[in-house]
Amino acid sequence: MMKTAKKTYHDGAVSGTKRVVDVLLSVLLALLSVAWMYPVLLILLNSLKLETAISTTSVFELPLGDKFVGLDNYIHGVTKMNFLSSFAYSAVITITSVLLILLCCSMCGWYITRVNSAISKAMYLLCVFSMVVPFQMVMFTLSKTADTLRLNTPFNICIVYLGFGAGLAVFMFTGFMKSVPVAIEEAAMIDGCNPVQIFFKVVFPILKPTMITTAILETMWVWNDYLLPTLVLDIKHYRTIPMAIQYFRGSYGRVEMGPMMACIMITVIPIIIMYLACQKYIIDGVIAGAVKG
Amino acid sequence: MEKAIKKYWPVFLLPTLAAFFIGFIFPFLWGIYLSFHKFTTVSKTAFVGLSNYAKVFADPTFVDAFWFTAAFTVVSTILINVIAFVLALALTRGVKGTNIYRTVFFLPNLIGGIVLGYIWQILLNGILTNLGLPLLALDARYGFWGLIILMCWQQIGYMMVIYISGLQNVPGDLLEAASIDGATSMQTLFKVKIPMVMPSVTICTFLTLTNSFKLFDQNLSLTGGEPAKASQMLALNIYDTVFDRAGAVWKGVGQAKAVVFFLLVVAIALIQLFFTRRKEVQQ
Numbered sequence: 023m024m025k026t027a028k029k030t031y032h033d034g035a036v037s038g039t040k041r042v043v044d045v046l047l048s049v050l051l052a053l054l055s056v057a058w059m060y061p062v063l064l065i066l067l068n069s070l071k072l073e074t075a076i077s078t079t080s081v082f083e084l085p086l087g088d089k090f091v092g093l094d095n096y097i098h099g100v101t102k103m104n105f106l107s108s109f110a111y112s113a114v115i116t117i118t119s120v121l122l123i124l125l126c127c128s129m130c131g132w133y134i135t136r137v138n139s140a141i142s143k144a145m146y147l148l149c150v151f152s153m154v155v156p157f158q159m160v161m162f163t164l165s166k167t168a169d170t171l172r173l174n175t176p177f178n179i180c181i182v183y184l185g186f187g188a189g190l191a192v193f194m195f196t197g198f199m200k201s202v203p204v205a206i207e208e209a210a211m212i213d214g215c216n217p218v219q220i221f222f223k224v225v226f227p228i229l230k231p232t233m234i235t236t237a238i239l240e241t242m243w244v245w246n247d248y249l250l251p252t253l254v255l256d257i258k259h260y261r262t263i264p265m266a267i268q269y270f271r272g273s274y275g276r277v278e279m280g281p282m283m284a285c286i287m288i289t290v291i292p293i294i295i296m297y298l299a300c301q302k303y304i305i306d307g308v309i310a311g312a313v314k315g
Numbered sequence: 316m317e318k319a320i321k322k323y324w325p326v327f328l329l330p331t332l333a334a335f336f337i338g339f340i341f342p343f344l345w346g347i348y349l350s351f352h353k354f355t356t357v358s359k360t361a362f363v364g365l366s367n368y369a370k371v372f373a374d375p376t377f378v379d380a381f382w383f384t385a386a387f388t389v390v391s392t393i394l395i396n397v398i399a400f401v402l403a404l405a406l407t408r409g410v411k412g413t414n415i416y417r418t419v420f421f422l423p424n425l426i427g428g429i430v431l432g433y434i435w436q437i438l439l440n441g442i443l444t445n446l447g448l449p450l451l452a453l454d455a456r457y458g459f460w461g462l463i464i465l466m467c468w469q470q471i472g473y474m475m476v477i478y479i480s481g482l483q484n485v486p487g488d489l490l491e492a493a494s495i496d497g498a499t500s501m502q503t504l505f506k507v508k509i510p511m512v513m514p515s516v517t518i519c520t521f522l523t524l525t526n527s528f529k530l531f532d533q534n535l536s537l538t539g540g541e542p543a544k545a546s547q548m549l550a551l552n553i554y555d556t557v558f559d560r561a562g563a564v565w566k567g568v569g570q571a572k573a574v575v576f577f578l579l580v581v582a583i584a585l586i587q588l589f590f591t592r593r594k595e596v597q598q
Contacts, residue, residue: 050405051405064437078441133323154584155577155580160343160346162569162570181334183338184338185334185337188334211316263427264428298418308476312519313477
């Protein structure tokens with residue numbers, strides 16, 4: 023795709039002026055990229071500073087000399103805030119929720135496309151509808167419901183996520199299933215497969231690209247979600263990463279900036295590593311998700 | 316075949332349907348019910364008719380939050396889409412290092428709203444102090460522009476990626492035909508490329524509009540509504556009313572605010588889709 027675009031541009035433009043424009047553009051883009059990364063770099067530099075050396079006036083100074091404390095803030099932040107357990111809770115919640123969403127919603131999406139009934143149509147419309155509804159509309163009643171049903175631990179909050187995240191996932195899966203011909207599934211049925219076997223042996227492998235897209239979109243949502251776990255989980259026992267960062271601010275009279283920035287970095291670095299490792303999937307997933315949505 | 320699958324509905328449909336009921340349908344309907352009631356705990360409710368709704372529109376913090384949100388949504392939607400589109404044009408010219416730039420611009424999107432808010436709070440407060448200006452939390456104007464900058468940083472990469480994919484899908488023969496006909500690059504842009512990427516424009520404006528209007532995390536962490544609720548957006552105002560405001564009336568009023576908020580979001584989504592869908596060309 024990239025190649026064809028390149029070719030036509032070269033054919034169309036006068037190459038001399040184009041080259042000058044391209045050089046200028048490269049310089050501009052490079053500067054902009056540096057500016058784009060600067061906020062994260064600033065936090066990184068400040069997270070290495072001595073607590074007393076951090077203030078709003080000195081935030082742009084480099085951590086040099088006796089201001090440099092190495093990883094002290096990191097150690098302090100992690101131990102004091104019990105940050106590792108937050109990390110573990112976030113991981114458990116994200117993994118269980120995304121897996122559950124993928125499994126249940128792919129089955130549901132397949133059912134909706136293959137069975138043409140009033141329930142299927144109603145379910146589909148409800149899913150589309152649920153994507154528009156802001157979380158504030160249900161936040162109070164959802165937290166009460168989750169408490170009553172004891173869905174308030176990191177190990178079963180995934181059911182709440184399945185409920186609130188089903189809309190997007192079902193929508194993605196039905197969108198894809200509509201373009202898959204029914205003939206293969208019929209052949210499997212004639213060969214004596216029951217619907218469960220058909221789904222797991224025939225349909226499931228076909229759905230793989232949509233699975234990846236949906237997994238990425240749902241992971242980005244669940245991992246970074248703040249309000250839902252805050253309202254559903256018991257904050258005294260369980261804190262996800264966004265909750266822990268917010269708790270830094272809310273709980274003490276004076277905020278310890280050093281450990282806080284260290285915790286921000288501990289949150290951001292894995293995201294950057296994950297992103298660099300599966301960049302292609304993430305960007306393609308976002309495009310595919312947007313085109314369907 | 317259809318009949319055979321239909322019999323298996325408890326396997327395929329029931330888990331999602333049950334969770335969907337718990338996580339969405341039931342809380343949604345209950346929320347509407349509660350918006351007509353006065354309550355402090357959900358077991359003791361008293362029907363009060365439309366009086367909660369009357370209080371919503373009489374609450375100056377809600378009205379202020381509405382205008383703040385509206386202004387924020389308009390400014391951020393325009394800025395994000397224009398800058399994202401310009402960047403997408405720059406990155407489809409085949410300049411060296413395109414992929415690196417794309418990677419960098421997209422990155423902030425993966426960082427969660429709470430963390431983003433604190434990163435920018437530290438940076439912006441640093442800049443403001445060094446310029447001798449008041450902190451973010453002391454002046455709602457700075458809070459407003461701080462939120463705009465934050466939102467641009469987070470969303471531009473995402474929208475840019477969608478625009479790039481739209482631009483790459485403009486058929487090469489169309490651009491060739493335009494250049495043979497002697498179209499200038501400006502004419503090609505406005506007469507060929509922009510009409511051809513209208514579906515992307517629809518998606519991106521839809522996403523930026525709804526994201527900006529529903530913004531919560533970033534608002535909470537960057538300004539927290541300070542000073543004196545002057546930088547509160549609607550979502551934060553609703554949260555504040557339901558959970559933080561003392562007094563028996565406010566929970567019901569908060570739920571009524573949520574219903575109003577929901578209706579506003581639906582209205583915006585429908586109006587926006589109606590207008591931009593008309594501008595799309597058939598490919």
